[in-house]
């Protein structure tokens with residue numbers, strides 16, 4: 001019997017996969033990819049399924065799962081750092097646990113994010129004041145059609161807020177490994193201090209001022225506790241965690257658009273000084289140029305409505321916008337088995353037996369309400385496979 005996405009994704013929805021191939025080492029990866037590239041059939045690479053909404057019809061092609069494991073110290077980092085090579089099939093949170101146990105500093109606040117290492121660069125995972133982009137050195141990548149990985153520097157990946165060339169579709173293929181540059185332990189691993197705490201809620205939970213450093217284990221435990229309280233730590237006994245995490249990204253708009261919101265709307269200025277975005281008239285030369293041109297035009301689109309020349313970017317809270325368009329925690333459409341999490345407005349959850357279409361209907365409803373109230377299109381964060389919002 002074929003495997004269904006409902007068994008392999010944290011939203012627990014989605015129909016059958018025509019074919020599922022699991023890869024345990026580099027040799028199997030080469031063999032399977034040679035087959036997939038030759039067949040001309042559709043393909044999809046699935047990690048832990050924690051950021052995918054797959055349709056009830058399923059996927060009429062090959063789904064590839066990477067189960068390649070390995071965390072190794074390798075040379076090459078700048079003085080004061082240690083380079084770490086990690087294969088794509090490692091669980092992200094196991095990697096964080098390993099770095100904390102061995103005293104490597106830089107990803108401790110990214111504790112508890114579900115999924116596999118290979119997917120982490122796809123949306124440049126981030127939480128509690130840390131983001132992958134600040135420690136990622138490179139990825140090993142097999143372009144569609146190729147069985148030879150090439151190394152791509154992090155600076156060439158267009159990493160931004162929950163965004164990358166992979167997510168935008170400019171780089172299509174398989175990430176087989178990543179390399180991180182982390183700060184190695186100075187004394188014993190348990191005495192090693194974290195990065196400066198850069199997120200207010202985390203500082204409050206730790207009972208320290210922003211900028212303070214505490215033990216790596218304390219950051220990890222506190223982040224995991226904060227996540228559990230919000231239903232953002234996978235737990236089969238908590239129905240609020242049958243989700244894809246945050247379903248929408250926080251909108252980034254022009255400061256003038258942000259000013260049109262009520263004063264209590266949370267906002268974060270992303271540019272210290274207003275900048276002028278220039279959209280090139282000539283065709284972009286590389287995927288990275290094309291991506292930056294695309295990103296500029298997306299930001300500019302919202303900004304132009306109110307102020308055609310100034311585009312200082314402001315990030316808004318999608319959760320606040322949803323709540324203030326009248327949708328509250330626990331909300332569900334009549335008769336639906338999909339609901340907003342009872343702990344976090346940004347998570348759409350499966351309350352048991354929901355279909356992908358029920359999740360999609362709820363997502364459409366949220367988008368429509370926010371658009372009607374504030375004029376913004378919320379952008380979905382998960383990969384949509386055969387689903388349209």
Ligand SMILES: Cc1cc2nc3c(=O)[nH]c(=O)nc-3n(C[C@H](O)[C@H](O)[C@H](O)COP(=O)(O)OP(=O)(O)OC[C@H]3O[C@@H](n4cnc5c(N)ncnc54)[C@H](O)[C@@H]3O)c2cc1C
Nearest residue numbers: 047048049050051115116118119125126127175244245383
């Ligand atoms: C409870 C919960 C909390 C979450 N909290 C956070 C959070 O705090 N911050 C955050 O950023 N995200 C968060 N997420 C989202 C999610 O965990 C991350 O995006 C994670 O990196 C997805 O990993 P995955 O292995 O599950 O990827 P999947 O969901 O399987 O795939 C996601 C995308 O990556 C692609 N992909 C997967 N593996 C590869 C590969 N090897 N090569 C190329 N492409 C690949 C897939 O094709 C797909 O497009 C949360 C999700 C849940 C359910």
